[in-house]
Amino acid sequence: MTLRVLHVSPYMAAAAGGPPVVVDRLVARAAANSADAHILTTTAYSDDSGAGLRRTYPDLTLLPHQRAALTGAGRAAVRRAVAQADIVHLHTIWSPLTAVAAAAARRQGVPYVVSPHGMLDPYSLAQKRLKKRTYLALVEGRVLRGAARLIYTAQDERDLAAPVVGHDRADIVALGADAPPGDTAGLRAAFFARHPDLAGRSLALFLGRLDDKKRPETALQALNLVRADYPDAGLLMVGTGPAEQALRNLTRQLGLQDAVRFTGFLSGQDKWQAMAACDLFVLPSRQENFAIALAEALHAGLPALLTRRINIWREITDAGAGIVIDDTDEAAIPTHLAAGWRHWLADPAARTRAASAAGQLARAAFDWDDSAARTHAIYRAVLAG
Incomplete structure (x- = not known):
């Protein structure tokens, strides 16, 4: 059976750093893992209003900015994308988009996993500390508690996040990395x-x-x-x-x-x-x-x-x-x-x-094929659980 996966990332522009690369590589390897992948994202960090993203990912749901997920039209777009998925993978936290997607998944009974991408590290939590502490209590805590699994990239990331979320429901999957082409x-x-x-x-x-x-x-x-x-x-x-x-x-x-x-x-x-x-x-x-x-x-x-x-x-x-x-x-x-x-x-x-x-x-x-295979195995374990 083909697995329908929705990847939710607040940004997919290359200039935004690591999470867009992770989503891109997982999407590219979805078919090899008997999955069909869709992306829900925004134009954040994009210098062309998302035109390049649409060319690269013809089948994506693109919102004009992160807070658009809080509008009526934005919430409806998120709900539609979630409803078409068997499982949702949230990339990063502290975003209105991921929070709204998590809420939509809970309401519709679609399981979701979260990759914090280092955002539960003490250093990250110390940035805008009061704002994050408040958001964690009001919004993000529920997102994290509702996750079927938390997917970390290294042992250190899991251990550093433990004071906030504990060690339960945790998987560690190292990311891959590309190798240089040619000579x-x-x-x-x-x-x-x-x-x-x-x-x-x-x-x-x-x-x-x-x-x-x-x-x-x-x-x-x-x-x-x-x-x-x-x-x-x-x-x-x-x-x-x-x-x-x-x-x-x-x-x-x-x-x-x-x-x-x-x-x-x-x-x-x-x-x-x-x-x-x-x-x-x-x-x-x-x-x-x-x-x-x-x-x-x-x-x-x-x-x-x-x-x-x-x-x-x-x-x-x-x-x-x-x-x-x-x-x-x-x-x-x-x-x-x-x-x-x-x-x-x-x-x-x-x-x-x-x-x-x-x-x-x-x-x-650090091999993308192995990383993608292990990630898709977690999706299937969640659905079988």
């Missing part, structure tokens, strides 16, 4: 053909939203320290976000203009070319549920510098594919980051071993 040497050559002034440098990669949460400024500060010993070290800052102008200003203040390249948001072949041009991946974030970009970098053979705030840090360090830095002292983070950076630059053989370990880990643990 790494060719991708690397294509990047340096476009950026010849960076050829010959040992480049680190920061790829993600340029936001205070990810502490991108510490990568610049660490580079400034590293260049005292390795003047050819450089950094690619791939992404956009509210901190971009401040980061550009800091780059000038530190005199790093020739060593740092801001590329803006990259996707597809451009993203893989940037990865192929780099020797390591830097993610000094305050909190990451999974970090798909990091897992993609592992597939590309990039050793990592990361904090324990990334929920897959144990897998990476156990495999010998990265170095965890101490971030308990905020002021010392650039120093610790620089020490790890120097380690990889000083010992190319160790970096080569870590690169091989990174690829092996990614292929074994």
Whole structure:
């Protein structure tokens, strides 16, 4: 029997980060798991009023914005989408869209599962704390209690969420990550053909939203320290976000203009070319549920510098594919980051071993086909339960 799945995400634009990627990959693998997938989303983060989303996903329900779910027409659209599903998968929380979809599912007797995507992490809960505490009491608590299952991406995510929702009804399914297409040497050559002034440098990669949460400024500060010993070290800052102008200003203040390249948001072949041009991946974030970009970098053979705030840090360090830095002292983070950076630059053989370990880990643990199969197995278990 074909399983009808409704994926509900407040946003599907690529610039929004991880959840849209997860939905996209699950939808792409629905047929292989004897399922038919539909998407309910909004135009949030979309710069073309959703036109691109309609081209990519012809069969979707698209609301003009998240709060549209609270209107009469929006609620009716949500109810229709839910009524056509055997099971609903809510991606993220703290959204009017997911709350209305959960309510519609409860009323219509359609079971639903929730992927919090790190939004029950203490760091996330501390942002707009009073507002979230109130919303949790009035709305989100019922959404979470009504879920047939809570699907986490890592053990750390489940444990960090436990004080709010407990350990019951919990499944852990690691996300997948894409692997680079084609020949790494060719991708690397294509990047340096476009950026010849960076050829010959040992480049680190920061790829993600340029936001205070990810502490991108510490990568610049660490580079400034590293260049005292390795003047050819450089950094690619791939992404956009509210901190971009401040980061550009800091780059000038530190005199790093020739060593740092801001590329803006990259996707597809451009993203893989940037990865192929780099020797390591830097993610000094305050909190990451999974970090798909990091897992993609592992597939590309990039050793990592990361904090324990990334929920897959144990897998990476156990495999010998990265170095965890101490971030308990905020002021010392650039120093610790620089020490790890120097380690990889000083010992190319160790970096080569870590690169091989990174690829092996990614292929074994972060595979979209496996992730989708396990997720669809949870759907069927819920319906059979």
